[in-house]
Amino acid sequence: MKTLSFSTHFATPEEADKQWVIVDATDQIVGRLSAKVAKILRGKYKPCFTPNQDCGDNVIIINASKIQFTGAKWTDKQYITFSGYPGGQHKINPQELAKKPKGYERILRHAVKGMLPKGRLGAKVLGNLYIYEGAEHDKEAQQPKAIDINALK
Numbered sequence: 496m497k498t499l500s501f502s503t504h505f506a507t508p509e510e511a512d513k514q515w516v517i518v519d520a521t522d523q524i525v526g527r528l529s530a531k532v533a534k535i536l537r538g539k540y541k542p543c544f545t546p547n548q549d550c551g552d553n554v555i556i557i558n559a560s561k562i563q564f565t566g567a568k569w570t571d572k573q574y575i576t577f578s579g580y581p582g583g584q585h586k587i588n589p590q591e592l593a594k595k596p597k598g599y600e601r602i603l604r605h606a607v608k609g610m611l612p613k614g615r616l617g618a619k620v621l622g623n624l625y626i627y628e629g630a631e632h633d634k635e636a637q638q639p640k641a642i643d644i645n646a647l648k
Contacts, residue, residue: 511538511543511548511550515553515555515640516554518535518642519641520561524564525564525603528644529609529610530610533611536623539551551620554625555625555627556603557629557630558628558629559603559627560599562599562603568589572589574586574589589602599626607621
C-alpha cells in the first residue's frame with residue numbers, strides 16, 4: 496500500500512529568525528498597542544510560528560510616556576497588588592502609577608504580560624520586551640528596524 500505521509504514542521508529556537516523591531520507608542524491606545532506587541536513577541540506574524548517555542552522578535556517600545564487610555568481609565572482603572580499579609584492589598588490607578596519611577600513601563604509591561612501565555616514560555620517571551628519612556632534607547636548595536644504598528648492587524 497502506497498501512501499503519502501505529511502508531517503507538520505515545528506520550528507526550533509535555532510531556526511527562528513529573531514529580529515529587533517522598534518515600536519513608537521506616541522498617541523497609541525494601551526490595549527491595542529499591547530495586543531499587537533504581544534503578537535510580535537510570540538511570532539504570530541511569521542510563517543514559522545510554533546506555539547510551544549519562542550519564535551518571536553525582540554521589541555523595543557519608545558515614547559512610552561505618550562500612551563493613551565480610552566474613556567476614564569486614567570482614573571477609574573485599578574492595579575491591585577497583594578503582599579500576602581493581612582491588610583497588604585494595595586490599589587493604584589494609572590495616573591498615580593505614571594508618576595512613580597518607571598511607571599509607564601510598568602503599565603505597558605502589565606498589559607503585554609496579560610496577553611502572553613502563562614508559565615515559563617510567557618516569562619521567556621516577556622524578557623524580549625524593552626520599554627523606554629523617551630525617544631532614546633541603548634539598543635542601537637542591534638540595528639533595530641522601525642515598524643508601523645498601525646499597519647498590523
